[in-house]
Amino acid sequence: MHRFFLPACLLAALSGGCGKPAPRQVPPLRVEAVRAQEEPIPNRMSFIGYLSSNFDAVIQPRVNGFLASRHFANGMPVRRGQLLFTIDPSQLSTSMLAARAELESARARALEARNNYDRAVPLARINAISQSQFDQYTAQFRAAEAAVQSAEQALRNARMNVSYTELRSPIDGTISNTSAHVGDYVGPGTQFTVLTTVSNTDTMTVDVAIPMSQYLRLAGGRTSLYDNEGLLSDIRLTLADGTRYPGEGFYSYTRKDIPNATGTLVLVVAFPNPDGTLKPGQFAHVAANVGPVRPHVVVPQRCVIQSQGQASVWVVGPDSTVRYRRIEPGGTYGDMWCIDRGLQAGEAVVANGVQKMRDGAKVIPEIR
Template sequence: MRALKIVIPLLLLSACAGEAEQPAPPPLAVEVVTISGARIPNVIELPGRVTAVRKSEVRARVTGILEQQLLQDGSYVREGQPLFRIDPRELRASLAQSQASLQRAQATAANARAVVERYRPLVAENAISRQEFDAAVAASRAADADVAQIRAQVQAASLQLGYTTVRAPISGRAGRAQVTEGALVSQTEATLLTTIEQIDQVYVVFSNSAQDVLAIRRAQADGSLVLSEGGGVPVTLTLPDGSEYPISGTIDFLDQSVNEATGTVELRARFANPEGILLPGQFVRVQVEAGYYTNGIAVPQVAVTVTDKGGTVYVIDDEGKAQVRPVKLGAMFDDKWIIESGLKVGDKVITNNLQKLQPGAPVTIATPSPAPSRSPTPASAPKSAAPASSRAE
């Protein structure tokens, strides 16, 4: 028993000594990219909304009962094509009344001119007074004025009658009719009949923060940002289903004022839409290629971990340990993230084994495997093969 009491503590001490002597795990081998300034595109990604290049609201210009709808909802219409017909009978009667008044006025004016011509030789012979002649001339001029006034009334009545046939002001795709046959449409209320939109060309409207616009202008001024040659700024779109729109556009409008409510500046790009894929009111993602940075920073996509708070990467510090570095992510191009802030030239960013890393863990940079050497030519080559010198000859 006394021997056991002595042996058991010795065994425990030897076991503890064995555990303390276990070596620490070796540093994890990782692959890195060293950050260096490079030419990278300045891609700005923003939400945008599609609008028609031209949109026309077709409204009633006369008051009356809608007699007939001549267009099919959603069809393509041409400029000047009849769309609706309003009951013209009342306006037709008004035009006839104006035309009758014009004929009466013309007859009165003709009689007044005849009186002046009869009085002209008589006043020269002092057969009538000068006052009577002047009164006849004044009456003739008043009759001519009445003719001109009533002729204008005839033209107005004719225009009103023409408005009973509602025509398309522009070519484009017509929307749904807002009224039906038998409805009373009003000139004073400008009753909306339908809308027409041109969508073979469309605008995409989007906004960028005034701070970002100012940063772009400053970068352009100091030479770190170079705009594309020719001054055009190409724009591409990502559709709601994630696919890329095949036709690129260009920015054709930049607002010169900042929206006080949102602190943003409105921009607009124009796109061809021959297949009608882009529809007014549709939301898309806009990628603006506003030149390129001469000393920009980008890292492979696999090196970035994206969280709700932003992006992070692992870098190797001066002691050879992995450290988490938060970064501000820009847009993506090819298979890389553009880094707007958080990294500097010379930083070593880890690109693999991210799941095995812990902040502060020691790491070592893995050396790339050498390329496999080509196998030598077998000694038993076919005798018919000519030597290199003879082939050269």
């Protein structure tokens, strides 16, 4: 009996020495968490475009003639009333002198006709002349007066044509270049029917294209596609070098056509440009709030994990267990991310150490 006792003890000792120790339990990880909040967030959209002048004034000669001089430098600012071009007035001045001579001749004929009429009136009263002769004197007098009025109008037209030989800027703005040179024959019917343009730069405009699907969602029940006053707010402009233009923009109007290729509604926004900082053709990055302010569920951007086109967060449950959850993020607002689907206000999400999380793990959340 004793000879079996030692091997049994030895077997027990060996079996006890070869056994695996119990696994160590990993303590819960302490993590920072934040609660999703519901806040009224404007729908901020960004647009890319180019600045354009508010309108262009086309400088067209009204009379024909040889270009005598030009009084501006290409691309420079001009003031309203500033002389831009001079057309040789010689031929038109001759026409004006001829019109003046014709007026004097008409006045002389009218004076003769009036004298004849005045002498015929008393003779007609005593029947010294026939009624037909009196009617003839009356008609001649009235025709002579009409000829004077016609000659006066011809002289006014001739004077106006002479004044048209000086072309002045109708607005303040920046003038373009011209292809006409001194000595060219310009005016209606020539190759120089347009000499140049003056662009108004007191206000600059940018086209803002909103996809029709987004417009219908954000329009807030508007009955007309062209009544978009108040749709945009807090309109800001960023220039190509990243600087922010200090002036705030405003809605101007909606273009009447919707491009078939893009299916977008084009709104025109304007920016005051009193000191001429903005130039036509300049690159413009425009950001604006579109539509009414609506409540959104928001979390800090550092809480959202983005990978392969998917967005997700780690949600801390009431039992301090973390769960992986996919979400649909919307736009950003400051350092916050708007969540369209997948998260409710009040739920806690992990804000740091997201790489160490595993689904179902226990954590010690420090909720802020």
